[in-house]
Amino acid sequence: QVQLVESGGGLVKPGGSLRLSCAASGFTFSDYYMSWIRQAPGKGLEWVSYISSSGSTIYYADSVKGRFTISRDNAKNSLYLQMNSLRAEDTAVYYCARAQDYGDPRNVVFDYWGQGTLVTVSS
Amino acid sequence: EIVMTQSPATLSVSPGERATLSCRASQSVSSNLAWYQQKPGQAPRLLIYGASTRATGIPARFSGSGSGTEFTLTISSLQSEDFAVYYCQQYNNWPPLTFGQGTRLEIK
Numbered sequence: 543q544v545q546l547v548e549s550g551g552g553l554v555k556p557g558g559s560l561r562l563s564c565a566a567s568g569f570t571f572s573d574y575y576m577s578w579i580r581q582a583p584g585k586g587l588e589w590v591s592y593i594s595s596s597g598s599t600i601y602y603a604d605s606v607k608g609r610f611t612i613s614r615d616n617a618k619n620s621l622y623l624q625m626n627s628l629r630a631e632d633t634a635v636y637y638c639a640r641a642q643d644y645g646d647p648r649n650v651v652f653d654y655w656g657q658g659t660l661v662t663v664s665s
Numbered sequence: 666e667i668v669m670t671q672s673p674a675t676l677s678v679s680p681g682e683r684a685t686l687s688c689r690a691s692q693s694v695s696s697n698l699a700w701y702q703q704k705p706g707q708a709p710r711l712l713i714y715g716a717s718t719r720a721t722g723i724p725a726r727f728s729g730s731g732s733g734t735e736f737t738l739t740i741s742s743l744q745s746e747d748f749a750v751y752y753c754q755q756y757n758n759w760p761p762l763t764f765g766q767g768t769r770l771e772i773k
Contacts (some may be wrong), residue, residue: 577762586752586764586765586766586767587701587703587709587752587754587764587767588764589760589761589762589763589764592760592762601759601760601761602760603760603761604761637708637709642714644714644715648756649697649714649756650756650759650762651699651711651714651754651756652699652701652709652711652754653711653720653721655708655709655710656708657707657708658708
């Protein structure tokens with residue numbers, strides 16, 4: 543069965559860095575686009591970043607552009623999010639999610655999600 | 666950026682009754698809309714994509730409709746496990762991918 547397991551969250555001071563990982567299993571990781579999506583405490587869902595199956599196409603939300611870097615290692619079935627210059631407003635549960643395109647590469651529908659990892663930015 | 670607006674923010678419905686949730690896009694998203702369900706402490710779960718196609722394993726009591734800028738998620742006969750927060754998401758014009766702010770479905 544499809545499994546996505548995030549790790550790497552924790553407490554970090556403003557201006558600090560953190561690297562999140564997402565270990566994928568139960569499917570051919572290299573065939574799928576992936577994304578990071580976050581949810582601030584008590585708030586809604588916010589898309590953060592997207593990476594194509596090969597890693598050649600990457601997008602970011604404006605709120606994290608220039609500070610966060612998404613990457614993947616298809617040999618290790620893993621997705622990453624390097625987060626630098628962290629701010630209090632980056633505090634959230636970060637989910638990795640598999641993107642399903644249902645036959646159209648422009649479609650991005652999240653059919654499997656990990657359980658999330660909490661990032662807290664506070665002094 | 667396409668802004669997704671969900672209404673109402675909170676919906677109170679009795680078990681066994683029908684629930685109707687709305688999602689409006691700030692510009693047309695064609696039928697490129699998905700619905701997710703999220704229960705407390707859990708990750709979101711995909712319910713509907715393409716505005717009206719149920720995802721694998723989703724019960725038939727969940728249905729989606731609409732196109733363009735107006736969309737509806739209907740739960741025909743509410744079960745206890747359906748009380749949750751529901752989000753819509755557009756994938757027609759991105760980046761960015763955008764979600765609505767959510768509708769909390771609570772027991773009346």
